[in-house]
Amino acid sequence: MDYISDISLNSRLKNSDHDAFVFIYNSLAKELYYFVKKYIKDEAICDDIIHDSFLNLWNARERIQTTHPIRHYIFRITRNLVYKEIKKQISASIMLKVDATEHEQIEGGECVERTILDKEYANIYNLAINTLPPQRKRIFRMSREEGLTYKEIAGNLEISTQTVKEHMSLAMKSIKDYIAKEHDILLKTILILVFFNRI
Known part of the structure; x- marks a missing residue:
């Protein structure tokens, strides 16, 4: 797990190293899933959030700072997606109580x-x-x-x-x-x- 914070890993990911990305995924995906599952009970939605978290990490790889642990990046991305999903679910619940007109x-x-x-x-x-x-x-x-x-x-x-x-x-x-x-x-x-x- 210490390796996840290593500067070389950040640099490799920043330079589009696919092996570094796979290592990060294998190291953190399970922990992220349990984090999401605490708030989102639908397993399919949990899987989608995990998928989108890593996709967002990959898409933002060029902006990664080499001194900032990858763990912080991926958990922040995931937390924001969980936040959006909860807001969406609450908003949907509110909408059901309001007449469409x-x-x-x-x-x-x-x-x-x-x-x-x-x-x-x-x-x-x-x-x-x-x-x-x-x-x-x-x-x-x-x-x-x-x-x-x-x-x-x-x-x-x-x-x-x-x-x-x-x-x-x-x-x-x-x-x-x-x-x-x-x-x-x-x-x-x-x-x-x-x-x-x-x-």
Whole structure:
């Protein structure tokens, strides 16, 4: 598994080395599948997400930074696909409850309801993050948005790994409490599923 973080592997993939890509797939596909299966129960959809994750990794190979572990790239891609699938399923559920005649169309053919839902997810997420103290907010964003490990965050901020863990634990509790108090169960579920899973 250490080999997955090796600079030479990143360079090989960046240079379209098919053997490096196969090695990454064989090393991480099973773990990714179990990660996806926690949130998506349909096995066919899980398989599609895994397939699309590796396809997206291959298509983005020229943009890979040699110093950034491949594991971070592929898990971030997969997490985003899981997020989109959950949003799609929730949106579909909402649509079933709304009479078809009330569906207004906007540019690009998207439904107004889905566009509003997407904006609300982002808005609530940012509001929740902004309730955190500055250092805790920075650590949370470094972990969840930049994909850094606790060890990497500790090194960048010159603090202990244990301190990072404590900040993350407090941050997640604060944000979950905020969402639970201020917003409905649907939004609480999607945000907790997507943003608080440790990768």
